[in-house]
Amino acid sequence: MIIQRSLQKAIYNRMFKGKAILLFGPRQCGKSTLIHQILEDRPFLYLNGDEGSTREALTNTNVPLLKTIIGNHNIVFIDEAQRIPNIGLTLKIITDQIKDIQVIATASSAFELANRVNESLTGRKYEFMLYPLSFAEMVTHDGFLHEKVMIEHRLIYGYYPEIVVNPGDEKYLLKSLSSSYLYKDLLVLDNIKKHSVLEKLLRALALQIGSEANVNEIAGIVGVSRLTVEKYIDLLEKAFVIFTLPALSRNVRNEIKKGRKVYFYDCGVRNAIINNFKPVSQRTDVGGLWENFVIAERIKYLQYQGIDVKQYFWRTTQQQEVDLIEEHEGGDLFAFEFKWNKKAKVRFPSTFVDNYPNVKTFAISPENIETFLLKMPE
Secondary structure (H helix, E strand, O other): OOOOOOHHHHHHHHOOOOOOOEEEEOOOOOOOHHHHHHHOOOOOOOEEOOOOOHHHHHHOHHHHHHHHHOOOOOOOEOHHHHHHHHHHHHHHHHHOOOOOOEEEEEEEOOOOHOOOOOOOOOOOEEEEOOOOOOHHHHHHHHHHHHHOOOOOHHHOOOOOHHOOOOOHHHHHHHHHHHEEEEEEEHHHHOOOOHHHHHHHHHHHHHHHOEOOOOOOOHHHHHOOOOHHHHHHHHHHHHOEEEEEEEOOOOOOEOOOOOEEEEOOOHHHHHHHHOOOOOHHHHHHOOHHHHHHHHHHHHHHHHHHHHHOEEEEEEEEOOEEEEEEEOOHHHHOOOEEEOOOOOOOOOOOHHHHHHOOOOOOOEEEEHHOOHHHHHHOOO
8 A cells, every 4th residue: 555645746856956865764764665665766875874884884984885786876875874884974975975875865863863964964864754544644544534533543553654554453563663773872871871761761751742851750650850850852753753842931920830741643543552542432541642642733733734833731830721822933932732622611711812812713623623633823
């Protein structure tokens, strides 16, 4: 089953423009498959950063050696490029000094995670971010009505391509995916010494989705220092396992100023980490799960549409809160509350509305999901 990815045309249109193409995203989200689809009818050189011979050849290299490796190819595809030391310098050399070559590199963690960039690629690259499959991509593939019916299934099992195309094997595949393979790049770092600490931290974060992350509480649960928790959260973000939302704090004296919420890029991975695949009707965490789902899907939509939006949550010390605030171009504010039950009453705190009088407010439930994941609010 070939599912068209939203980025395919955008990446294709950037080829042979004199810059490297970098495609980031979690492991197994479909980066290699996407590049192979784009290059389907064209010859190219494939190099895998997971292989020791590739890492050796592309580390501390030079122009003559690179020309020998590339040979007569005019397209070079470097997979898992984050594993290659000094990959930024290598990409710079190819882009600057070997003419008429299109280099494409994929990476399942940010290059800076392992200090793999010691030379700036500023002005020499096009960057793209690929996520697991999205609601919008599946609407294109299967139709809106079908995908809307599948929402409960996606809340439990998520959108990883392997999960979507292998119905019936979701639990087995997710348990395998959410094991060390998902954060393999973290485990090769010197500053990640204990696999068990990482697993405990992920479980603690998974149990707090929809709530402000309490770093001190997590540190106590995991048995490490607050600084260690902060460091691991930062590393998990750079490995594209989780993302965070900061607190909006501008107008109200008792607004929380430095808080943040932690979410997972995929609900299926989150559920696998806590080993809970119960259906929605039997869950006590459906509110947080729904919030995680729609915010992650919103991020995919905005990225793929090339829309630059700043996102926050809002909360006061009296626990008044708003799930998501978006600041759009020109400073326009949009506020969203997420309710799994379409009949649930939604009231935005008067403290918030009074202090941000021009904000537009929306309640998002499965009933009107298309207004949030398939277009911009009005």
